[in-house]
Amino acid sequence: MNFIRWSIIVYTVVSIVHFIIGIVFFPNEFAFINRAVGSYWAMYWVMLFSSSILPFTLLIRKLESKPLYILLVAVCMKLGVYLERFVIIVTSFHRDYLPNNWSSGFINFPTYGILLFFTQGFILAILLLGFFEFIHRKNNI
Structure with a gap:
Protein backbone atom coordinates (compact mmCIF):
# COMPACT_ATOMS: atom_id res chain seq x y z
CA MET A 1 0.00 0.00 0.00
CA LEU A 98 -17.94 26.74 -36.96
CA PRO A 99 -18.85 23.10 -37.68
CA ASN A 100 -15.73 22.47 -39.75
CA ASN A 101 -13.58 23.07 -36.64
CA TRP A 102 -15.41 20.53 -34.49
CA SER A 103 -13.43 17.50 -35.63
CA SER A 104 -9.97 18.94 -36.13
CA GLY A 105 -7.15 17.51 -34.07
CA PHE A 106 -8.94 14.48 -32.64
CA ILE A 107 -8.00 10.89 -33.27
CA ASN A 108 -10.71 8.61 -34.59
CA PHE A 109 -13.20 7.03 -32.20
CA PRO A 110 -12.16 3.34 -32.41
CA THR A 111 -8.52 4.11 -31.66
CA TYR A 112 -9.47 6.45 -28.85
CA GLY A 113 -11.95 3.93 -27.42
CA ILE A 114 -9.51 1.02 -27.49
CA LEU A 115 -6.74 3.15 -25.96
CA LEU A 116 -9.06 4.45 -23.25
CA PHE A 117 -10.43 0.97 -22.49
CA PHE A 118 -7.03 -0.68 -22.10
CA THR A 119 -5.48 2.21 -20.19
CA GLN A 120 -8.32 2.38 -17.70
CA GLY A 121 -8.35 -1.39 -17.36
CA PHE A 122 -4.63 -1.49 -16.69
CA ILE A 123 -4.82 1.23 -14.04
CA LEU A 124 -7.81 -0.42 -12.37
CA ALA A 125 -6.07 -3.82 -12.42
CA ILE A 126 -2.94 -2.41 -10.75
CA LEU A 127 -5.01 -0.67 -8.06
CA LEU A 128 -7.11 -3.76 -7.36
CA LEU A 129 -4.08 -6.06 -7.27
CA GLY A 130 -2.43 -3.78 -4.73
CA PHE A 131 -5.63 -3.59 -2.70
CA PHE A 132 -6.17 -7.37 -2.68
CA GLU A 133 -2.51 -8.00 -1.87
CA PHE A 134 -2.87 -5.71 1.13
CA ILE A 135 -5.98 -7.58 2.30
CA HIS A 136 -4.25 -10.94 1.76
CA ARG A 137 -1.22 -9.87 3.78
CA LYS A 138 -3.44 -8.46 6.52
CA ASN A 139 -5.38 -11.73 6.80
CA ASN A 140 -2.19 -13.82 6.98
CA ILE A 141 -0.84 -11.87 9.93
Missing part, protein backbone atom coordinates in the same frame (compact mmCIF):
# COMPACT_ATOMS: atom_id res chain seq x y z
CA ASN A 2 2.92 2.30 0.65
CA PHE A 3 4.08 1.89 -2.97
CA ILE A 4 0.62 2.76 -4.28
CA ARG A 5 0.39 5.77 -1.99
CA TRP A 6 3.77 7.13 -3.05
CA SER A 7 3.11 6.47 -6.73
CA ILE A 8 -0.08 8.54 -6.45
CA ILE A 9 1.83 11.37 -4.75
CA VAL A 10 4.69 11.28 -7.30
CA TYR A 11 2.19 11.27 -10.19
CA THR A 12 0.46 14.31 -8.67
CA VAL A 13 3.74 16.21 -8.25
CA VAL A 14 4.77 15.44 -11.85
CA SER A 15 1.36 16.60 -13.11
CA ILE A 16 1.58 19.86 -11.17
CA VAL A 17 5.12 20.53 -12.45
CA HIS A 18 3.96 19.83 -16.02
CA PHE A 19 1.04 22.21 -15.56
CA ILE A 20 3.24 25.01 -14.14
CA ILE A 21 5.82 24.61 -16.92
CA GLY A 22 3.00 24.78 -19.47
CA ILE A 23 1.59 27.96 -17.98
CA VAL A 24 4.99 29.65 -17.77
CA PHE A 25 6.42 28.71 -21.17
CA PHE A 26 3.25 28.28 -23.28
CA PRO A 27 0.65 30.68 -21.83
CA ASN A 28 -1.47 30.81 -25.00
CA GLU A 29 -1.93 27.05 -25.21
CA PHE A 30 -2.91 26.70 -21.55
CA ALA A 31 -6.10 28.75 -21.28
CA PHE A 32 -5.93 28.85 -17.50
CA ILE A 33 -7.82 32.07 -16.82
CA ASN A 34 -10.57 31.32 -19.33
CA ARG A 35 -11.16 27.85 -17.91
CA ALA A 36 -10.83 28.85 -14.25
CA VAL A 37 -13.35 31.69 -14.36
CA GLY A 38 -15.31 30.92 -17.53
CA SER A 39 -18.72 29.39 -17.86
CA TYR A 40 -17.52 25.92 -16.77
CA TRP A 41 -15.53 27.14 -13.76
CA ALA A 42 -17.12 24.69 -11.30
CA MET A 43 -15.98 21.65 -13.29
CA TYR A 44 -12.48 23.13 -13.54
CA TRP A 45 -12.14 23.64 -9.79
CA VAL A 46 -13.54 20.17 -8.98
CA MET A 47 -11.01 18.75 -11.46
CA LEU A 48 -8.18 20.74 -9.88
CA PHE A 49 -9.14 19.67 -6.36
CA SER A 50 -9.64 15.99 -7.12
CA SER A 51 -6.50 15.50 -9.20
CA SER A 52 -4.06 18.00 -7.66
CA ILE A 53 -4.96 18.71 -4.04
CA LEU A 54 -6.76 15.62 -2.71
CA PRO A 55 -3.80 13.21 -3.30
CA PHE A 56 -1.67 15.22 -0.90
CA THR A 57 -3.99 14.17 1.92
CA LEU A 58 -2.22 10.81 1.69
CA LEU A 59 0.67 12.46 3.53
CA ILE A 60 -1.47 12.72 6.68
CA ARG A 61 -0.50 9.99 9.15
CA LYS A 62 -4.06 8.93 10.06
CA LEU A 63 -5.13 8.58 6.43
CA GLU A 64 -2.04 7.02 4.87
CA SER A 65 -2.65 3.52 6.23
CA LYS A 66 -6.33 3.19 5.33
CA PRO A 67 -6.69 1.18 2.12
CA LEU A 68 -10.26 2.32 1.46
CA TYR A 69 -9.15 5.95 1.63
CA ILE A 70 -6.33 5.25 -0.82
CA LEU A 71 -8.85 3.62 -3.15
CA LEU A 72 -11.16 6.65 -2.73
CA VAL A 73 -8.32 9.01 -3.63
CA ALA A 74 -7.46 6.90 -6.69
CA VAL A 75 -11.08 6.95 -7.86
CA CYS A 76 -11.27 10.72 -7.29
CA MET A 77 -8.10 11.13 -9.33
CA LYS A 78 -9.71 9.20 -12.19
CA LEU A 79 -12.72 11.49 -11.85
CA GLY A 80 -10.31 14.42 -12.13
CA VAL A 81 -8.84 12.95 -15.34
CA TYR A 82 -12.30 12.61 -16.88
CA LEU A 83 -13.23 16.13 -15.77
CA GLU A 84 -10.00 17.41 -17.32
CA ARG A 85 -11.02 15.91 -20.66
CA PHE A 86 -14.49 17.39 -20.24
CA VAL A 87 -13.15 20.85 -19.39
CA ILE A 88 -10.66 20.90 -22.26
CA ILE A 89 -13.09 19.67 -24.91
CA VAL A 90 -16.21 21.55 -23.82
CA THR A 91 -14.50 24.88 -23.15
CA SER A 92 -12.69 24.60 -26.48
CA PHE A 93 -16.00 24.07 -28.29
CA HIS A 94 -17.91 26.55 -26.15
CA ARG A 95 -17.19 29.56 -28.33
CA ASP A 96 -16.30 27.80 -31.55
CA TYR A 97 -19.45 27.83 -33.65
Whole structure:
Protein backbone atom coordinates (compact mmCIF):
# COMPACT_ATOMS: atom_id res chain seq x y z
CA MET A 1 0.00 0.00 0.00
CA ASN A 2 2.92 2.30 0.65
CA PHE A 3 4.08 1.89 -2.97
CA ILE A 4 0.62 2.76 -4.28
CA ARG A 5 0.39 5.77 -1.99
CA TRP A 6 3.77 7.13 -3.05
CA SER A 7 3.11 6.47 -6.73
CA ILE A 8 -0.08 8.54 -6.45
CA ILE A 9 1.83 11.37 -4.75
CA VAL A 10 4.69 11.28 -7.30
CA TYR A 11 2.19 11.27 -10.19
CA THR A 12 0.46 14.31 -8.67
CA VAL A 13 3.74 16.21 -8.25
CA VAL A 14 4.77 15.44 -11.85
CA SER A 15 1.36 16.60 -13.11
CA ILE A 16 1.58 19.86 -11.17
CA VAL A 17 5.12 20.53 -12.45
CA HIS A 18 3.96 19.83 -16.02
CA PHE A 19 1.04 22.21 -15.56
CA ILE A 20 3.24 25.01 -14.14
CA ILE A 21 5.82 24.61 -16.92
CA GLY A 22 3.00 24.78 -19.47
CA ILE A 23 1.59 27.96 -17.98
CA VAL A 24 4.99 29.65 -17.77
CA PHE A 25 6.42 28.71 -21.17
CA PHE A 26 3.25 28.28 -23.28
CA PRO A 27 0.65 30.68 -21.83
CA ASN A 28 -1.47 30.81 -25.00
CA GLU A 29 -1.93 27.05 -25.21
CA PHE A 30 -2.91 26.70 -21.55
CA ALA A 31 -6.10 28.75 -21.28
CA PHE A 32 -5.93 28.85 -17.50
CA ILE A 33 -7.82 32.07 -16.82
CA ASN A 34 -10.57 31.32 -19.33
CA ARG A 35 -11.16 27.85 -17.91
CA ALA A 36 -10.83 28.85 -14.25
CA VAL A 37 -13.35 31.69 -14.36
CA GLY A 38 -15.31 30.92 -17.53
CA SER A 39 -18.72 29.39 -17.86
CA TYR A 40 -17.52 25.92 -16.77
CA TRP A 41 -15.53 27.14 -13.76
CA ALA A 42 -17.12 24.69 -11.30
CA MET A 43 -15.98 21.65 -13.29
CA TYR A 44 -12.48 23.13 -13.54
CA TRP A 45 -12.14 23.64 -9.79
CA VAL A 46 -13.54 20.17 -8.98
CA MET A 47 -11.01 18.75 -11.46
CA LEU A 48 -8.18 20.74 -9.88
CA PHE A 49 -9.14 19.67 -6.36
CA SER A 50 -9.64 15.99 -7.12
CA SER A 51 -6.50 15.50 -9.20
CA SER A 52 -4.06 18.00 -7.66
CA ILE A 53 -4.96 18.71 -4.04
CA LEU A 54 -6.76 15.62 -2.71
CA PRO A 55 -3.80 13.21 -3.30
CA PHE A 56 -1.67 15.22 -0.90
CA THR A 57 -3.99 14.17 1.92
CA LEU A 58 -2.22 10.81 1.69
CA LEU A 59 0.67 12.46 3.53
CA ILE A 60 -1.47 12.72 6.68
CA ARG A 61 -0.50 9.99 9.15
CA LYS A 62 -4.06 8.93 10.06
CA LEU A 63 -5.13 8.58 6.43
CA GLU A 64 -2.04 7.02 4.87
CA SER A 65 -2.65 3.52 6.23
CA LYS A 66 -6.33 3.19 5.33
CA PRO A 67 -6.69 1.18 2.12
CA LEU A 68 -10.26 2.32 1.46
CA TYR A 69 -9.15 5.95 1.63
CA ILE A 70 -6.33 5.25 -0.82
CA LEU A 71 -8.85 3.62 -3.15
CA LEU A 72 -11.16 6.65 -2.73
CA VAL A 73 -8.32 9.01 -3.63
CA ALA A 74 -7.46 6.90 -6.69
CA VAL A 75 -11.08 6.95 -7.86
CA CYS A 76 -11.27 10.72 -7.29
CA MET A 77 -8.10 11.13 -9.33
CA LYS A 78 -9.71 9.20 -12.19
CA LEU A 79 -12.72 11.49 -11.85
CA GLY A 80 -10.31 14.42 -12.13
CA VAL A 81 -8.84 12.95 -15.34
CA TYR A 82 -12.30 12.61 -16.88
CA LEU A 83 -13.23 16.13 -15.77
CA GLU A 84 -10.00 17.41 -17.32
CA ARG A 85 -11.02 15.91 -20.66
CA PHE A 86 -14.49 17.39 -20.24
CA VAL A 87 -13.15 20.85 -19.39
CA ILE A 88 -10.66 20.90 -22.26
CA ILE A 89 -13.09 19.67 -24.91
CA VAL A 90 -16.21 21.55 -23.82
CA THR A 91 -14.50 24.88 -23.15
CA SER A 92 -12.69 24.60 -26.48
CA PHE A 93 -16.00 24.07 -28.29
CA HIS A 94 -17.91 26.55 -26.15
CA ARG A 95 -17.19 29.56 -28.33
CA ASP A 96 -16.30 27.80 -31.55
CA TYR A 97 -19.45 27.83 -33.65
CA LEU A 98 -17.94 26.74 -36.96
CA PRO A 99 -18.85 23.10 -37.68
CA ASN A 100 -15.73 22.47 -39.75
CA ASN A 101 -13.58 23.07 -36.64
CA TRP A 102 -15.41 20.53 -34.49
CA SER A 103 -13.43 17.50 -35.63
CA SER A 104 -9.97 18.94 -36.13
CA GLY A 105 -7.15 17.51 -34.07
CA PHE A 106 -8.94 14.48 -32.64
CA ILE A 107 -8.00 10.89 -33.27
CA ASN A 108 -10.71 8.61 -34.59
CA PHE A 109 -13.20 7.03 -32.20
CA PRO A 110 -12.16 3.34 -32.41
CA THR A 111 -8.52 4.11 -31.66
CA TYR A 112 -9.47 6.45 -28.85
CA GLY A 113 -11.95 3.93 -27.42
CA ILE A 114 -9.51 1.02 -27.49
CA LEU A 115 -6.74 3.15 -25.96
CA LEU A 116 -9.06 4.45 -23.25
CA PHE A 117 -10.43 0.97 -22.49
CA PHE A 118 -7.03 -0.68 -22.10
CA THR A 119 -5.48 2.21 -20.19
CA GLN A 120 -8.32 2.38 -17.70
CA GLY A 121 -8.35 -1.39 -17.36
CA PHE A 122 -4.63 -1.49 -16.69
CA ILE A 123 -4.82 1.23 -14.04
CA LEU A 124 -7.81 -0.42 -12.37
CA ALA A 125 -6.07 -3.82 -12.42
CA ILE A 126 -2.94 -2.41 -10.75
CA LEU A 127 -5.01 -0.67 -8.06
CA LEU A 128 -7.11 -3.76 -7.36
CA LEU A 129 -4.08 -6.06 -7.27
CA GLY A 130 -2.43 -3.78 -4.73
CA PHE A 131 -5.63 -3.59 -2.70
CA PHE A 132 -6.17 -7.37 -2.68
CA GLU A 133 -2.51 -8.00 -1.87
CA PHE A 134 -2.87 -5.71 1.13
CA ILE A 135 -5.98 -7.58 2.30
CA HIS A 136 -4.25 -10.94 1.76
CA ARG A 137 -1.22 -9.87 3.78
CA LYS A 138 -3.44 -8.46 6.52
CA ASN A 139 -5.38 -11.73 6.80
CA ASN A 140 -2.19 -13.82 6.98
CA ILE A 141 -0.84 -11.87 9.93
